[in-house]
Amino acid sequence: MYDRPTLSELLDAVRAHLEENIVPLLKDDRKLYYQTLVAVNVLRIAGRELTMNALHLQDEWARLNFLQNSALSIPADDDEARAALAERSRRLCEDIAAGSYDQHPRKAALFEHLLATAVEQLQVANPRFLQILALEDSERERRR
Amino acid sequence: MRTLTDFRQRIIEYLEAVTGGAVEIKSLQPLAGGASRDTWLIHMRAQEVDERLVLRRDLPTSIMDSALERDQEFAVMSAAYAGGVRVPQPRWFCSEPRILGEPFLIYNYIEGVSIGAEVVSLPELAEARRRLPEQMGEQLARIHRMNPALFDFLPRPRPGYSPAQEAVLQTRAVLIRLGIHNPVLAFGLRWIERHLPEGGEVVFLHGDFRVGNFIVSEEGLSGIVDWEFSRLGDPCEELAWPCLRDWRYGSGHLRLGGIGQREPFIRAYERASGRRINRKVVDFWEILGNLRWAVTALAQANRHLALGETSVELASLGRRSAEMQLEMLRLIAEQEV
Incomplete structure (x- = not known):
């Protein structure tokens, strides 16, 4: 067991330091200013990944089981689980390229899986992007 | 390029060579550019005329697949300009690495917003x-x-x-x-x-x-x-x-x-x-x-x-x-x- 701060708290401390103490000093150097804002955002991504990673791993595994009609159990160790998931994704890519998912209903089932995968990536990488899309969709619905 | 002063001095020497007279640089600022290019706004005074120019050069390690070389970009921009496309007028292209380390091109600055x-x-x-x-x-x-x-x-x-x-x-x-x-x-x-x-x-x-x-x-x-x-x-x-x-x-x-x-x-x-x-x-x-x-x-x-x-x-x-x-x-x- 490690003492606090936790990994998330450490990342957030660095993020706050950059944002509050460093970024304001860089207003005159556009390049460095921009790159440091990017760095701040990268730390936010890392923080979100820490909290969501385990859940997304389980979800993606379960979706692949559903898609491929299998009941494989996910390795208990996180690194092994990630490696096993990468291997399943690699084989899924081969099946897609070979045309195994060209026809309905497999195509629709695959599409649902891919959509969920992209959304999960963005919950970590850019949740605002998802919010903006949702807003746009509801706006478009309203105008219909 | 060791320092900004050095960089500035070399640009002055280059512009004096191509314009054939004394050149004063009133300001030199980096412009927001892509991840692969280094772009500068130059405010120069030569033969009692103020001009604003943009300098674009490669960054040493940033050659992208399928991107054009600076001389090719210069040729394309020149043809576009001649064809009546709204493009900044290209002025000079330099492939001599001794000037700024990397090839660069210079074109007229156009006032406006690009971000x-x-x-x-x-x-x-x-x-x-x-x-x-x-x-x-x-x-x-x-x-x-x-x-x-x-x-x-x-x-x-x-x-x-x-x-x-x-x-x-x-x-x-x-x-x-x-x-x-x-x-x-x-x-x-x-x-x-x-x-x-x-x-x-x-x-x-x-x-x-x-x-x-x-x-x-x-x-x-x-x-x-x-x-x-x-x-x-x-x-x-x-x-x-x-x-x-x-x-x-x-x-x-x-x-x-x-x-x-x-x-x-x-x-x-x-x-x-x-x-x-x-x-x-x-x-x-x-x-x-x-x-x-x-x-x-x-x-x-x-x-x-x-x-x-x-x-x-x-x-x-x-x-x-x-x-x-x-x-x-x-x-x-x-x-x-």
């Missing part, structure tokens, strides 16, 4: 945004009229392949080179292969025609910059590219670059070019554009991960790829309904 987020939002550009779709259509028609035979160096589809088939080959090659097995991208590639448009014309393309590469003043489109990705391809590809969500800078409901709708742009293009454009083919290229940009973002991250260019900006692009992946899926879903 995408500002183009889509500044209140004083509201009228400009109203005019932009038509102006973009007219300018693009002029660009597509440029004679491809003048530029034997431009990338083009290999013989026997359509531009879309070429794009598929290139995209697959990048995924293999990077060792990426992403089912979303595999599905996108499969969808594209199964929906390839018939034939299609091959014309000169700007290669990165979109908000963000336009200098916009209150009158609208005043300059088209960043010609380093010029190549030959399908005209519909370049009608779709400025519509990609990533070039809407947060104004996602305005499909054309966050400034307007697609239809007035395509209609202006049809009037000016005499071509009849199949909207379905433009839709296809918007999907392919998102696929390519998703893959390019991963390739950019790989420059940081594997090619020794340490950069948090490049690294972060790897995680932006999912934005284009989701957009691609949504656009495919619209086609399937």
Whole structure:
């Protein structure tokens, strides 16, 4: 067991330091200013990944089981689980390229899986992007 | 280049050599540019005339696949300028590495806003945004009229392949080179292969025609910059590219670059070019554009991960790829309904 701060708290401390103490000093150097804002955002991504990673791993595994009609159990160790998931994704890519998912209903089932995968990536990488899309969709619905 | 003073002094010496007189640099500022180029605004005084110039040079480690060399970019810009395209007037090109370490080109500065987020939002550009779709259509028609035979160096589809088939080959090659097995991208590639448009014309393309590469003043489109990705391809590809969500800078409901709708742009293009454009083919290229940009973002991250260019900006692009992946899926879903 490690003492606090936790990994998330450490990342957030660095993020706050950059944002509050460093970024304001860089207003005159556009390049460095921009790159440091990017760095701040990268730390936010890392923080979100820490909290969501385990859940997304389980979800993606379960979706692949559903898609491929299998009941494989996910390795208990996180690194092994990630490696096993990468291997399943690699084989899924081969099946897609070979045309195994060209026809309905497999195509629709695959599409649902891919959509969920992209959304999960963005919950970590850019949740605002998802919010903006949702807003746009509801706006478009309203105008219909 | 050891110091900024040194850099400044070398630019003065170069400008004195090409203008044949004394040159004073009143200011020298870096401009926001892409990840691969170093861009400077030079305010110079020579022969009692003030001039503002833009200098673009390669960064030593940032040679992108398929990007043009500076002399080629200079040749393309010069031809565009001669063809009546709204492009900053190119002035000088220098390949001598002793001057600034890397080749560079200099063109006239055009007053205006180029940062995408500002183009889509500044209140004083509201009228400009109203005019932009038509102006973009007219300018693009002029660009597509440029004679491809003048530029034997431009990338083009290999013989026997359509531009879309070429794009598929290139995209697959990048995924293999990077060792990426992403089912979303595999599905996108499969969808594209199964929906390839018939034939299609091959014309000169700007290669990165979109908000963000336009200098916009209150009158609208005043300059088209960043010609380093010029190549030959399908005209519909370049009608779709400025519509990609990533070039809407947060104004996602305005499909054309966050400034307007697609239809007035395509209609202006049809009037000016005499071509009849199949909207379905433009839709296809918007999907392919998102696929390519998703893959390019991963390739950019790989420059940081594997090619020794340490950069948090490049690294972060790897995680932006999912934005284009989701957009691609949504656009495919619209086609399937």
